[in-house]
Amino acid sequence: xxxxxxxxxxxxxxxxxxxTLAALLLAQVVFALSNRLLFSxxxxxxxxxxxxxxxxxxxxxxxxxxxxxxxxxxLPVKGRFGGPYRVLAETIYWVMTAFVLAATLTDAAxxxxxxxxxxxxxxxxxxxxxxxxxxxxxxxxxxxxxVLAGLAxxxxxxxxxxxxxxxxxxxxxxxxxxxxxxxxxxLVALATVGGFQPRLLMERSISNRYCQVQNTPLVTNSAYNxxxxxxxxxxxxxxxxxxxSKAFSPVVHASATQCRPQSHPMWAVGGGRMLVSDSTNSGDxxxxxxxxxxxxxxxxxxxxxxxxxxxxxxxxFLDSLARHSHLYNGRSNGKKSIESIPAVMAGVPTLMECPxxxxxxxxxxxxxxxxxxxxxxxxxxFFHGSYNGVMCFDTFCYNIGFDRYVGKDQYDxxxxxxxxxxxxxxxFDEPWLKFMLDEINQMPEPxxxxxxxxxxxxxxxVPDPYKGRLKKGPKPLLQVVNYSDRALQSFFAAASxxxxxxxxxxxxxxxxxxCVVTRDYTGLDGSYCIPMMFYLPxxxxxxxxxxxxxxxxxxxxxIVDYLxxxxxxxCFGNSLFQHHEGWQIVYGNGYYILNRGDRTxxxxxxxxxxxxxxxxxxxxxxxxxxxxLVEQYNQRMNDNQLTVK
Numbered sequence: 237x238x239x240x241x242x243x244x245x246x247x248x249x250x251x252x253x254x255x256t257l258a259a260l261l262l263a264q265v266v267f268a269l270s271n272r273l274l275f276s277x278x279x280x281x282x283x284x285x286x287x288x289x290x291x292x293x294x295x296x297x298x299x300x301x302x303x304x305x306x307x308x309x310x311l312p313v314k315g316r317f318g319g320p321y322r323v324l325a326e327t328i329y330w331v332m333t334a335f336v337l338a339a340t341l342t343d344a345a346x347x348x349x350x351x352x353x354x355x356x357x358x359x360x361x362x363x364x365x366x367x368x369x370x371x372x373x374x375x376x377x378x379x380x381x382x383v384l385a386g387l388a389x390x391x392x393x394x395x396x397x398x399x400x401x402x403x404x405x406x407x408x409x410x411x412x413x414x415x416x417x418x419x420x421x422x423l424v425a426l427a428t429v430g431g432f433q434p435r436l437l438m439e440r441s442i443s444n445r446y447c448q449v450q451n452t453p454l455v456t457n458s459a460y461n462x463x464x465x466x467x468x469x470x471x472x473x474x475x476x477x478x479x480x481s482k483a484f485s486p487v488v489h490a491s492a493t494q495c496r497p498q499s500h501p502m503w504a505v506g507g508g509r510m511l512v513s514d515s516t517n518s519g520d521x522x523x524x525x526x527x528x529x530x531x532x533x534x535x536x537x538x539x540x541x542x543x544x545x546x547x548x549x550x551x552x553f554l555d556s557l558a559r560h561s562h563l564y565n566g567r568s569n570g571k572k573s574i575e576s577i578p579a580v581m582a583g584v585p586t587l588m589e590c591p592x593x594x595x596x597x598x599x600x601x602x603x604x605x606x607x608x609x610x611x612x613x614x615x616x617x618f619f620h621g622s623y624n625g626v627m628c629f630d631t632f633c634y635n636i637g638f639d640r641y642v643g644k645d646q647y648d649x650x651x652x653x654x655x656x657x658x659x660x661x662x663x664f665d666e667p668w669l670k671f672m673l674d675e676i677n678q679m680p681e682p683x684x685x686x687x688x689x690x691x692x693x694x695x696x697x698v699p700d701p702y703k704g705r706l707k708k709g710p711k712p713l714l715q716v717v718n719y720s721d722r723a724l725q726s727f728f729a730a731a732s733x734x735x736x737x738x739x740x741x742x743x744x745x746x747x748x749x750x751c752v753v754t755r756d757y758t759g760l761d762g763s764y765c766i767p768m769m770f771y772l773p774x775x776x777x778x779x780x781x782x783x784x785x786x787x788x789x790x791x792x793x794x795i796v797d798y799l800x801x802x803x804x805x806x807c808f809g810n811s812l813f814q815h816h817e818g819w820q821i822v823y824g825n826g827y828y829i830l831n832r833g834d835r836t837x838x839x840x841x842x843x844x845x846x847x848x849x850x851x852x853x854x855x856x857x858x859x860x861x862x863x864x865l866v867e868q869y870n871q872r873m874n875d876n877q878l879t880v881k
Contacts, residue, residue, distance in 0.1 A: 539750070
């Protein structure tokens with residue numbers, strides 16, 4: 237096909253702009269198709285709204301990402317038609333265009349795990365995420381179809397741009413002037429902010445203009461979200477001037493020791509402490525139960541027969557354990573592993589764009605389980621089979637009071653470097669849990685242990701002895717879920733022979749849900765469903781199954797009440813022993829969401845936007861609770877008032 241020489245530089249730049257926009261919109265189509273199970277568009281009008289929103293955000297993205305290119309090409313200088321100046325401008329164009337397309341296509345694969353568009357924190361996350369040099373090629377191979385889509389789009393753009401070549405003007409003195417430069421840059425600026433407004437576009441422009449809350453990620457794109465969150469850092473620094481959160485304080489909890497419901501099944505064996513005879517001193521002393529909290533990487537209710545009655549089960553051991561446990565309708569407070577530890581161990585969700593562990597709030601003083609339990613004589617340790625330092629887990633664990641953090645470094649010290657290494661994240665679950673059991677046996681009672689498994693994660697590798705022996709499903713994650721279930725079976729079989737086993741409360745939950753298999757687990761409620769299991773070996777025949785929503789931030793006050801500790805805690809959850817209607821709070825894509833299962837309240841008020849720019853839906857009592865939680869979160873995080881003084 238014959239190449240067309242364009243002598244009008246302004247027409248050339250317009251055609252270049254439109255070609256780049258077309259490539260970005262096609263990348264958005266790939267994103268929508270890759271995540272089609274996660275969205276539900278109700279009407280043709282909503283589709284039209286999504287299309288118009290894509291065009292508006294796409295125009296802003298192309299204008300912002302290529303700002304240096306437009307500046308260089310609009311300046312009335314000779315070099316823009318050829319030579320080193322033009323080579324530099326074209327290099328900037330292709331590098332930034334590749335970035336824009338790569339960001340959106342990365343989310344085509346990544347979004348199903350996080351339910352959030354990429355933001356600027358991804359660059360920090362990559363530096364604390366483990367062995368990224370090894371993981372990078374595995375991700376590319378695992379999502380080869382998105383890589384092919386990216387190459388196809390890049391070739392499309394390359395072909396389109398080469399068809400429209402910029403030639404020198406026919407008249408030697410036709411270099412343009414400063415007026416076209418000023419007009420051109422004004423139009424670029426106008427496109428960047430999306431019209432006549434002082435700020436960039438963001439989710440606040442989506443809420444009631446283009447689509448439903450759950451479909452907002454179909455409108456914006458990943459590159460724009462990265463630029464926006466880099467320009468407007470995520471700080472929780474505002475209050476609602478028309479709302480008095482002090483009149484409604486759901487985050488300070490007094491112990492339920494004096495008013496605990498004795499009929500609650502978890503009190504059947506006397507609660508979490510007992511009086512025992514002390515042979516060395518007169519009278520009795522209090523012995524507290526041991527507590528082990530196990531976080532399972534990427535475990536969803538959808539994968540388990542004890543929850544998913546009509547579907548396939550990949551967790552036969554946990555299903556059997558559920559028959560002797562107290563099973564609740566679990567909810568995660570986020571969609572990333574890095575968000576789960578502060579929620580579980582300190583009762584604090586991540587209600588901002590960046591994870592708490594990569595924010596300026598990492599070193600705040602938190603009410604936490606290890607800090608509380610140490611005052612009652614507990615030895616404490618956190619176990620994670622990945623690299624020490626991954627996702628700042630060790631830093632946070634030490635900050636909130638754990639005596640020890642045990643990671644891959646400690647495993648390597650005992651068994652040799654990279655023994656039982658999965659090739660990506662760390663030590664396979666089965667040998668790691670055996671190692672953890674040996675370490676627990678050396679801890680004095682009472683003890684509090686946190687454990688975070690790693691094997692049920694991309695790139696979905698299993699030890700050689702298990703290859704061909706595990707149950708597979710429509711998603712590769714399901715095979716490694718089955719492996720982790722077997723690893724837990726081996727751990728509990730060995731732990732049951734230990735003298736401390738009968739005196740231990742085990743709490744087992746997912747850190748966040750994994751990939752979605754069916755539409756039953758999508759939407760504002762289903763997409764956060766995780767297992768939540770309380771196992772008490774002393775009452776093996778007394779399992780119960782409750783539909784009460786229990787979020788990760790409920791764990792801290794529940795353990796405090798179970799042990800009968802006289803404590804007042806600051807946390808964004810509730811104890812199971814205090815009468816309350818279960819709820820869950822999360823933040824994502826510019827929305828705070830309060831979920832009660834059968835209904836939700838939403839607050840569109842990105843923590844990078846002005847507090848008055850908000851849109852609220854929900855019942856008045858739900859909205860009141862949501863506003864109070866958000867405002868107190870903002871106040872307490874900034875004032876470092878997350879402990880009871």
